[in-house]
Every structure is written in structure tokens, then in C-alpha cells.
Amino acid sequence: MSLTELLEVPALGERYAKLKRFFFIRESTYDVTSACQLSCDGCYYFEGDKYKVKDNRSPDAWRAFMQKEKERGINYVILAGAEPALVPKVVRACHDVVPFGTVASNGLKALDRDLRYRVHLSVWGDGTGDPKYRKYANGKPGPYCLPVQLKNYRNDDRVVFSYTFNNQNIDEVDEALRCVDGEGHRITFNVFSAPDRSTSQLQIRDTMARMREKMFWAIETYPRSVLYSYYNAVVHTSKHSLHSLFVCPYPRALQAAQMKGMGVSKTFRSYRADLTFTEEANCCVPDIDCSDCRHYAAGSVIVTSRLNLHVASEAQFRGWLDYVDTYLAVWVPGYERGQNLYRFDGKEPAPVLPLPQQAAAPAHRALPLVS
């Protein structure tokens, strides 16, 4: 079927038209502080040397910086590292200029309710696993974050919980789903993606198939609460990384593969807390091993940008529509996703990249920073 024919199928044409209105989003990512209460196993933020900068804590400086970002065309900001809620004045300064975006937080400290960013709250396991995977900065077992998050963000429609599956916590999601659903919140899934040179025991090894089954079960058991599609589950639990399947368009991955891109490849930047960036760290998760990347934020860009790889069959196109619909529901305040259009038919997506280019992007090097 051609794209024209696919769009003539009413359900597909309507969904495509719905999604298409949101492709004006031009995002970048910003570390707003190097402080965090926790030291999580495999945390991307504290990998490498990139976080060793002197934080800029001046709201005025951030406001002026965001104005420049806006002039550069950025209309969506992702405030992610290390724990944005610890610098509320900086978050507010960003919001004053670019009020469209997402804050990624551990949820131990609440963000003011008048900040209308989407808020992604990370969940790593149940009451047994979470303190083990996410220790305090001093190395002691961390708190069980979920009850604190639910208390801090009760009846808060900005929130999407993000449960990171790892090699040890697949069945721990049951408790998280019950709690999140019970409070009327929504939850999406992430897959632990190892940083370069990681030796973490949480790295996915032989549990991908079971993880996929658990995701399918969650989609069917909690249809209101779970913001995830069958196609999301299929591509994020493939034996191939997202980069191998579709070719990551972030500058860091393209540079490593000696390829050129367009759109996000040209506009995306990943800034440190001192308002600087480097080309080779321009990626939503700059120290992740690309050959192991199944991260939800990466997928939101990688899969979404590859319409061309999803028009060879109706099943592929349905999968892509569901994926983009899910991405928008997770990242755009007020966006409501529709019914799943795709059902897994047993066909795994084939990787685009030949084996030599599946190698990881080079680790971040401490080069002079350019703002």
C-alpha cells in the first residue's frame, strides 16, 4: 500500500491528521543543577565528566539564556538533570520564557503547581527494589520514592510516572501499577539502557521477552493508566537497540556514524548546568551506550522521526501511529491518546544499520565547552 492508500483508511487518516498538528515541537534538553538527593545505579547524569561543571544558579542568567534558546527556535524544554526540583527558581526562570516542556524528577520534592510543565516522575521498583537501586548520595539505601511522589503530586494532572524496567524488577511493576492507578495517575515505561562501560547488574540480559509480556499485560490490565502501546513494547524490547533499528537522529549518534541528518539533528542541544554544550554530547541521554539504548526519551525522537521506515505495510504504519500518539500523550500536557491501532503480529522490526555501525557512539570527552 502507498502512503496515500494508507491515509485513505479512515482510522489511520484521522490519527495521522491528529498527530501532524504537533510536529512543530523543537526541543532541547537542559541540566539545571548538578545536585540530587539520590545516586541511582546507572544514572546517566553522573556518568563521565560532563556533570563536573559549576552550576549557574542565577535565575536572570537562565532567563536570558532561555530567551536565546527561544530565538534559536526552541519551543519545548526538557529540564532533566540532576534533580530540577532542587532549584525551583531556575525552573521558574525557564518557565517564564518557554512555558512548554517537561521536568524529569525523582518527585521527592514537589514543583510549584503553577508551573505548567509536564512532570515525569521516575519509578524504579517496589518497596523492596527501589531503595536498593536508588541509594542516597552517601551510599545508604534510598527512600521508597513512590509513596512520597504520590503524596507530593496528589490530583496533579501534570504528572506521568515513568517506570524503568531493569533486569531485576519486572514483577515489581505490579505494585507501582496498583498504586499509580489507585491514585488516578498515569504511567509509562522506560527500559534500563546501560551507560558506556557500565557494569551495572541492572543491565538487561536475558529478560527482554518476559519484559515485553509484562508490558502487554499492563496495557491490557490498566488501559486507562498505562500510556504505552503494543508497538512501544515491541521496539523497546527488541534484541536490537533503537539506534540499530531506526538510526538515531541525535547529533551525537549521527556524528559517531558519520551521517548527516535534518530536523532535530540540526536543532537539538543538550546543555549542562553551566549553560554550555558540546556536539558529541548532543543527545537526550549523552553517556548511554547507543548499542544498548532503549530509553523512552530517545525512542520518542528516534521512532517518531522515522515515518519513512513505517510505510511499507499497514501494520508498520499502525505501529508508528500508536507510537507517536503515545509519545505526545507522555510529553504534551493535555494531549489524550486514542485506542491502539496496532496489534503485535509476531513480526519483529528489522534493523537498518549493518553490524559495524551498531557500535556505541564514542564516550563523551571533556572538550572545551561552547555556548
Place this chain on the structure above:
Amino acid sequence: MQEHKDVSVGLEDIKGLLFRAMQGSVTDVGHLRSALTAESRFQDAGIDSLDLVEFFVRLQERYKIAIPQEEYADLTSLDAVQRYVTMRLEVVARAEPA
């Protein structure tokens, strides 16, 4: 002597496919119809990446050629697209028996 096949591609045809791909997007298509020249860069004109990918898919289907995604970055204007499509069609024409 081998007969030379005409593989010329009309700029208006290509432009038509671009605007078809842009239907339903947030870009101001009405303004672009008059403002977009053959040399205008798509990025400078504010055409979003989904519209461009859809445009490239429609080009593939219309002309029955393959456009690998690693070549998208070089297709920055109508003029560049016209030259690329013509080149692709010439390759196909040369490969076909006369």
C-alpha cells in the same frame, strides 16, 4: 545507437507533492505557495521534518525510486530535490533495456 529516454522532472510537480505533504500541518502553507522558490531552503522556510519525510515518501511513490534516509539531509530545496530525482531516474533509465 541507444535511444535517450526523457527523464525530466517538473519543478511544479515536485512542488505539488511538497504541498500535498504539508496538508494539515501547522506551517502557513498559503504564504509558502507564493514565497517558496526553487532555491529556498526548506529549513529556513519553516517546513517541519515530518512534512519533509512525508514529502520524500511521496516522491518515492510518485517516481518509483528509492531515497535512502541518509540522503535526506542533502535534499534541502526544491531545486536540490529536482536534481536528485532526475539523477535517480537517469540511473533507472540506463539500467533498463532499450
